[in-house]
Every structure is written in C-alpha cells, then in structure tokens.
Amino acid sequence: xSQTELTREVARRVFASEFNDSTYTFKESDxxxxxxxxxxxxxxxxxxxxxxGTLTETEDVGDDSEYWRGRVVDPxxxxxxxxxxxxxxxxAVLRDTEPPAYVAIVxxxxxxxxxxxxxxxxxxxxxxxxxxxxxxxRWVVECAERTLDRIEAFEEWEAEQEAPESGSTAPTNEYAQxxxxxxxxxxxxxxxxxxxxxxxxxxxxxxxATA
Amino acid sequence: MSDVRQHADDIHEQFSxxxxxxxxxxxxxxxxxxxxxxxxIDEARRSVTNHYLEEAGLERDDISQGGSEAANIEDVDExxxxxxxxxxxxxxxDPRSDSVAQVGxxxxxxxxxxxxxxxKSDLPALEEGGVYDLRNVVxxxxxxxxxxxxxxxxxxxxxxxxxxxxxxxxxxxxALVDMQRGSGLxxxxxxxxxxxxxxxxxxxxxxxxxxxxxxxxxxxxxDGIDAHEVIFDKDATEDLTGLSLEEAKxxxxxxxxxxxxxxxxxxxxxxxxxxxxxxxxxRYVLADxxxxxxxxxxxxxxLIRARSM
Numbered sequence: 001x002s003q004t005e006l007t008r009e010v011a012r013r014v015f016a017s018e019f020n021d022s023t024y025t026f027k028e029s030d031x032x033x034x035x036x037x038x039x040x041x042x043x044x045x046x047x048x049x050x051x052x053g054t055l056t057e058t059e060d061v062g063d064d065s066e067y068w069r070g071r072v073v074d075p076x077x078x079x080x081x082x083x084x085x086x087x088x089x090x091x092a093v094l095r096d097t098e099p100p101a102y103v104a105i106v107x108x109x110x111x112x113x114x115x116x117x118x119x120x121x122x123x124x125x126x127x128x129x130x131x132x133x134x135x136x137x138r139w140v141v142e143c144a145e146r147t148l149d150r151i152e153a154f155e156e157w158e159a160e161q162e163a164p165e166s167g168s169t170a171p172t173n174e175y176a177q178x179x180x181x182x183x184x185x186x187x188x189x190x191x192x193x194x195x196x197x198x199x200x201x202x203x204x205x206x207x208x209a210t211a
Numbered sequence: 212m213s214d215v216r217q218h219a220d221d222i223h224e225q226f227s228x229x230x231x232x233x234x235x236x237x238x239x240x241x242x243x244x245x246x247x248x249x250x251x252i253d254e255a256r257r258s259v260t261n262h263y264l265e266e267a268g269l270e271r272d273d274i275s276q277g278g279s280e281a282a283n284i285e286d287v288d289e290x291x292x293x294x295x296x297x298x299x300x301x302x303x304x305d306p307r308s309d310s311v312a313q314v315g316x317x318x319x320x321x322x323x324x325x326x327x328x329x330x331k332s333d334l335p336a337l338e339e340g341g342v343y344d345l346r347n348v349v350x351x352x353x354x355x356x357x358x359x360x361x362x363x364x365x366x367x368x369x370x371x372x373x374x375x376x377x378x379x380x381x382x383x384x385x386a387l388v389d390m391q392r393g394s395g396l397x398x399x400x401x402x403x404x405x406x407x408x409x410x411x412x413x414x415x416x417x418x419x420x421x422x423x424x425x426x427x428x429x430x431x432x433x434d435g436i437d438a439h440e441v442i443f444d445k446d447a448t449e450d451l452t453g454l455s456l457e458e459a460k461x462x463x464x465x466x467x468x469x470x471x472x473x474x475x476x477x478x479x480x481x482x483x484x485x486x487x488x489x490x491x492x493x494r495y496v497l498a499d500x501x502x503x504x505x506x507x508x509x510x511x512x513x514l515i516r517a518r519s520m
Contacts, residue, residue, distance in 0.1 A: 010435065010436065106389065142508070145513055148520065151520065155520075195514065
C-alpha cells in the first residue's frame, strides 16, 4: 500500500458559497482507487469537508428506495446534502431530525452535471450530528480563519506571478495556479463572504448581550 | 570527484568496519562494470556491494545504506532509515524471543522510542539510566509505531553525562470527525502482557480466549489542516462520555449486542470540538487531558484581519 492511501484525508473548512463554486474535480494519479478532489476556488483541494449550519429542510427525493436531501444553511449560502441506502446512518438522521436544527456534517464533495450543463456541487455525508449553537458558531469562526489562510496564500502566489523578479519567497501553490486556470470568480468575493459571516456572528452576540 | 569515485568511496566506507578492502579495488570493480561492460552505475554499485557482502558473510540489512545521519527521536517518521542518536535508556523490558538480546525504551529531549538489540549483534549490554551514543541504528515501523534496531554495525559509546528526556506531548484542537472501528466496548486477551483486542473472540496471538471487557475510543480529530488520530483509554472514555465500563456492559447485555455502546458514544462525540493533550505514540495521540470547546469563539480578531486584507 502506498503512503497516500494510509494517510487520512483532512476535512477542509469551506463556506457554502465557495463550496458550491467548487465545480472542478480531479485525481492526482491514474490509479483507479486514487482519491477524488474538488478544487476550491481559493486554491486548495478537498477530498473531505467538515461543515456546520442550520438544517432547514429535508425531503425524501428517492424513487424506489429512500434518498434524502437536506438543505443546510450557513451565513454565505446553502449546502445540498444527499444520503441514500449507502449512507444509512446519515439518511436516518435526515429522516428523523425535525428542521430547523443545527447540524455538523463530515462528508465528501460530489459534483453532478445537469442537462443544461450546469455543475451542481453537493455533500455526500459520512456522518451528520445534531449540535448546539456554540458548535455552529465555532465552526463559522474556524471556517473563516481557514478561508482567510487560503486567500492569503492565493494572493501571495498572485503577487509572485505579477512581479516574479521581486524575488519574493512565496511558496509555490499548485492549487492556486489550478484555481486561477479553472475559475473566473475572483477570490476577493470569498473574502467578502467571510466578512459578512463574521459580522453576522458579532451582531448576534450583541443582540444576546443586550437582551 | 567522479561519479564512480564517489560510489567507490561510499562502498569503501560501508565495509571498512567489516573487511580489509582498498578503495582502489572497489573503484576498479566499479570501473570494469561501468566502462567495459556498460552496466549502469546503480546496477554496478549493487553488484559490487553484493560481492563484498558475500565476502564478509553479511546480509544487506547489516550494512548502512550510504551513511547514517544524526537524528532526534521525534523526527523518526519512516522505516529503514539509518540514523545516529544520543539517548538515555529509560527502561529495559524482558525480551520475548531468544533472537533479541535487549529490548526497552530510549528517550532524548524530543521524545521516546522503543529499541530492540538483536542477540546476534554482539553489542555491549545497555544499562537502565545510562546515556549512549548509538551510531548506525535502523528505524522500523509496526502499526504506526516506530522503533529503532541495534544491529551488528551499530557503534555503542557510553556518555558520561545526564540527558533530559522529553515527554513528546502534543496538543490538538479541532472537530472530532470520525470514530474508528475497534471503539466502544471491546474485549482484550487476558493472557499476561498480551492485552490484544479480540476479533470475534479470537486473539491474534493466543487464539480463542475468554476476553476481558474494556472501553476505548479511537477517533480522528481534525483542525482543517491535519487529521490527528486520538486514543481514549478506559478512564478518558468514561470522562468523555459519562458512561462507565459497568454501565456499558449492562447496556450491551440489554441489547444483546456490544455495538450499541459504540453507536451511543459516536452520537455523543462526533461533530464536537475538543482540545486534547497527551503523549504521542507513532501517529496516535493518547488523550490525557480533554476539554470540550463549547465557549464562544472570538470573531473580532478575524474580522479585523479580513477587513485589512
């Protein structure tokens, strides 16, 4: 077995707005069993994600067997979560949980191309846990931090491209390069989403403090 | 120095402790293969090395692969590396096999590691509490845990000084994203010093045995940068879940199924943020101190950072 198979894939923290833009997927090798990655527009690869938000709606959209769809909302948008017979535990949580509820989900990014050519990105859950507001808030802050880290690395890489003679010590960033080639949306958008998400948290804090 | 010369030099050094050989002789053998027989240099080196191995009556594993490097114990992270360490013998254990002369735990300021000294290596006995320079030891790995082996090429020198031993503690903070198989209510082999976890009532070493119940959790705590594997022993599991071993046994008895315990624990902990401190063993962190992170998270500093970007 190779080293890469033994290493567990990290669960990336990504807001819904960026996740839903992560339409390009790739593998790092030709091996049939090589892991699939979604390319995050801020320049990283994600084989697994950890997300938290409000489960606002659940629906069994299956024909013959149960196939549950959940909508999970974070401050930037909505994650679509699909669980069927191969994710029985996750499907059971979607079936049994009465929305609205805060949930934390570990899962894999999946893409699906519709007839008109749009690519939809969804989450195939490994686990869904009902959590409290504190956990959800902590996730927003953590996700904001990780996203800012990625944006910073992306911008360093970009600066390096514009002024290669400056001798900057920015490390090579192959996923920033890939994101630059594959996506149009400027990373500043995701920074704005981070700010909006954090501001929302601050406001709720203030409301609670004065209440 | 030419390529051939460099390789000749390496080979000469590898065997200088074992054989009377001249650098010229090594170089000549290499040159013949490379220039006359058009053998690629790597293959030539392999062939010449084998020749000397045979002459010295050694196995390939007995010689170092091109010199060893000074290393700290915490840096050992792959098998079959030849390294030099300076370490203190923390404790000696009883060898379980005649082929092993000594086995025990070594420590340096960066951490601890198991060592094995082969009987056939014919090295001086290490003493508990002694500090030694150990040159040319080779690293090994078993189920994610690393060890070093002392072999017949190892040079042991006692140092007349004290060495502080670090405990290799690490702290991980993140979301508990997965609980692995072998968690919950498990059975261990009751044979002395075994404690292996039974699979379907069987111990890998001792076959079918009457197991002893234990509680543990193997989990993955992930901070979005790295995934850390964390082990909670019985006490840590009881603290974390509020479920005692007795209660877990009752729960399994009522359900006629031990997996109910794991399911129950999993629902309780997956998706929760923790800060965990403890010693590391290979790729595992042993949970000593566990705190659930349920306080408010600070958004203000990040907001300042985001706005200034």
